[in-house]
Amino acid sequence: MFEQLVTIICNYVEVEPENVHPESRFMEDLGFTSFDFMSMLGEVEDEFDIEIDEHEAANIRTVGEAVEYLEKLQAEA
Amino acid sequence: MLCSTIRQILLNTQKEYGSEDAVRYKIAKNTIEAKTYTQLREDSESFSCALSALGEQGSHVAVIGATSYPWLVAYFGTVNCGSVAVPLDASLPAEELCELIDRADVTVLVLDEIRKDVGAIVKERCPKLKYLISMQKKESGEEALSFWQLLREHRGACDYEPEPDKLCTILFTSGTTGKSKGVMLTQRNLAENATCLDMKIPPRTVILSVLPIHHAYCLSMDILKGISLGSVICINDSLLRVAKNIKLFQPNMILMVPLMIETMAKKLEEVSGLPAALVKRQVFGKQFHTICSGGAYLPPAMIDLFGRYGITILQGYGMTECSPVISTTVSWNIRKESVGQILPNCEAKTVDEELWVRGSSVMLGYYKMPEETAETLVDGWLRTGDLGYVDEDGFVYLTGRKKNLIITKNGENVSPEELENKIGENRLVQEILVREKEGVIEAEIYPDYEYAKKKHIKDIRAALQQIIDDYNQGAPAYKKVYSLKVRETEFEKNTSRKIKRY
Numbered sequence: 112m113f114e115q116l117v118t119i120i121c122n123y124v125e126v127e128p129e130n131v132h133p134e135s136r137f138m139e140d141l142g143f144t145s146f147d148f149m150s151m152l153g154e155v156e157d158e159f160d161i162e163i164d165e166h167e168a169a170n171i172r173t174v175g176e177a178v179e180y181l182e183k184l185q186a187e188a
Numbered sequence: 189m190l191c192s193t194i195r196q197i198l199l200n201t202q203k204e205y206g207s208e209d210a211v212r213y214k215i216a217k218n219t220i221e222a223k224t225y226t227q228l229r230e231d232s233e234s235f236s237c238a239l240s241a242l243g244e245q246g247s248h249v250a251v252i253g254a255t256s257y258p259w260l261v262a263y264f265g266t267v268n269c270g271s272v273a274v275p276l277d278a279s280l281p282a283e284e285l286c287e288l289i290d291r292a293d294v295t296v297l298v299l300d301e302i303r304k305d306v307g308a309i310v311k312e313r314c315p316k317l318k319y320l321i322s323m324q325k326k327e328s329g330e331e332a333l334s335f336w337q338l339l340r341e342h343r344g345a346c347d348y349e350p351e352p353d354k355l356c357t358i359l360f361t362s363g364t365t366g367k368s369k370g371v372m373l374t375q376r377n378l379a380e381n382a383t384c385l386d387m388k389i390p391p392r393t394v395i396l397s398v399l400p401i402h403h404a405y406c407l408s409m410d411i412l413k414g415i416s417l418g419s420v421i422c423i424n425d426s427l428l429r430v431a432k433n434i435k436l437f438q439p440n441m442i443l444m445v446p447l448m449i450e451t452m453a454k455k456l457e458e459v460s461g462l463p464a465a466l467v468k469r470q471v472f473g474k475q476f477h478t479i480c481s482g483g484a485y486l487p488p489a490m491i492d493l494f495g496r497y498g499i500t501i502l503q504g505y506g507m508t509e510c511s512p513v514i515s516t517t518v519s520w521n522i523r524k525e526s527v528g529q530i531l532p533n534c535e536a537k538t539v540d541e542e543l544w545v546r547g548s549s550v551m552l553g554y555y556k557m558p559e560e561t562a563e564t565l566v567d568g569w570l571r572t573g574d575l576g577y578v579d580e581d582g583f584v585y586l587t588g589r590k591k592n593l594i595i596t597k598n599g600e601n602v603s604p605e606e607l608e609n610k611i612g613e614n615r616l617v618q619e620i621l622v623r624e625k626e627g628v629i630e631a632e633i634y635p636d637y638e639y640a641k642k643k644h645i646k647d648i649r650a651a652l653q654q655i656i657d658d659y660n661q662g663a664p665a666y667k668k669v670y671s672l673k674v675r676e677t678e679f680e681k682n683t684s685r686k687i688k689r690y
Contacts, residue, residue, distance in 0.1 A: 122458060123451075138670045144627060145665050146451045146598065149427040156428065165426045166302070169665055 133175030235265025253300025370555030382412035404512035483599020
């Protein structure tokens with residue numbers, strides 16, 4: 112999951128995959144805008160065939176938190 | 189056709205396109221439902237009848253929720269019977285929403301159940317509120333009335349003719365003092381803003397509405413202008429799914445803020461090696477041709493980039509206080525460095541480098557804020573707070589901002605003072621300055637080093653970051669602070685001991 116997410120992340124911001132860590136923060140460290148983040152989650156929905164709640168997603172701050180949230184959704188699906 | 193009331197806009201279009209779709213929205217992943225112009229008119233008139241039956245015709249009616257068919261019905265039903273709609277930002281904390289409901293003297297609240305947390309406290313916090321109407325509840329109960337049951341019970345026509353110069357909508361916008369201000373707009377303000385300029389947009393244009401509906405730009409341009417043109421308004425259910433919804437609804441046009449345009453630009457640049465026509469067909473569809481941009485500054489390079497894909501970006505400029513459009517670009521007369529030509533119902537002048545405007549879309553004033561109104565409206569002229577000028581052809585050029593207000597890339601106005609006051613409540617924060625830096629909100633803090641010593645706080649930066657994190661927890665996305673700068677010396681002050689902002 113982490114590796115797949117890193118690949119998608121690198122399509123949105125100019126950052127090398129090796130510089131993306133679980134503790135990297137989307138906005139502060141990786142340079143995401145709020146709409147970049149939303150659009151990426153839309154892509155993640157398709158990639159993993161899950162449905163993300165926009166309001167829950169708003170609390171995600173780091174890559175690690177995103178992985179945890181997505182894994183939880185996958186487990187429920 | 190120039191209309192002076194919102195009712196006139198809806199009725200004119202309903203006469204011409206009654207049986208055609210007015211609104212399309214998703215009810216399941218790939219299933220679309222539609223409502224016709226006749227249904228929109230009839231349902232909104234039934235809502236007017238319901239307000240009248242509740243004894244609330246003429247009252248202030250707040251609407252909280254994402255864009256939806258019930259939201260539109262509640263809005264038109266309210267303003268078309270002479271009542272005052274108060275659309276509120278569904279992303280605000282419940283406490284803040286209650287404060288606005290109370291301050292706007294709201295007696296009826298129409299609420300989307302996504303904010304049932306507001307429903308749980310609103311009656312206790314807002315003593316003037318008499319009715320809570322749920323957009324989703326099937327049956328009316330003690331807690332809340334059912335929107336749909338009200339429509340069924342009060343089905344009927346409403347032939348009330350609203351007066352053009354009467355207040356019809358209060359929209360809240362960030363104030364420079366930290367307290368948001370209720371912008372009072374009349375029927376004429378909004379209706380003429382939406383209809384005074386023929387932008388040569390063909391009837392039945394399919395619009396995908398992606399912006400929050402409590403924003404003047406979305407309300408006026410997506411909804412009121414869209415309806416005046418007999419457009420099909422498609423509702424985007426989530427910002428997560430703009431790309432998917434473009435494929436599903438196949439729009440011709442989308443209103444966006446620069447932040448969204450820039451994200452799409454990144455995706456386009458990624459595939460710049462592929463033929464432009466193919467990329468455009470894949471991403472936007474063959475039928476797509478126009479993006480309207482407003483709310484914040486758009487880098488002119490975006491116009492060229494999208495132009496290569498056969499997409500026209502029409503840039504506009506405005507503010508809620510002007511209902512909101514002041515100027516817009518039209519497809520046959522684009523000047524990239526300008527924010528378009530001034531609307532025909534508006535005139536402008538420059539006073540001490542600041543742009544002042546006057547015309548039929550300028551607000552009545554701020555609700556119950558006479559001092560702030562007097563500072564902003566001078567002899568009928570609206571002080572925009574923007575530095576700029578208008579050339580001899582009516583093109584508006586902006587050069588900067590006079591007020592401290594931060595305009596984020598998604599067009600949200602953020603008052604730095606509001607954030608400074610909130611974060612500054614902590615004892616560790618001695619002085620604070622909030623500003624926009626490289627697209628995000630930055631807080632620069634001069635901590636109270638004495639206090640830190642007394643409290644044995646060793647890692648001051650981490651302690652300040654914790655304060656910011658705590659603040660961010662309760663703040664809507666556009667008010668979150670993403671950058672922290674810690675100072676070792678006090679801020680430079682002006683003669684009245686205020687921190688020099690620039």
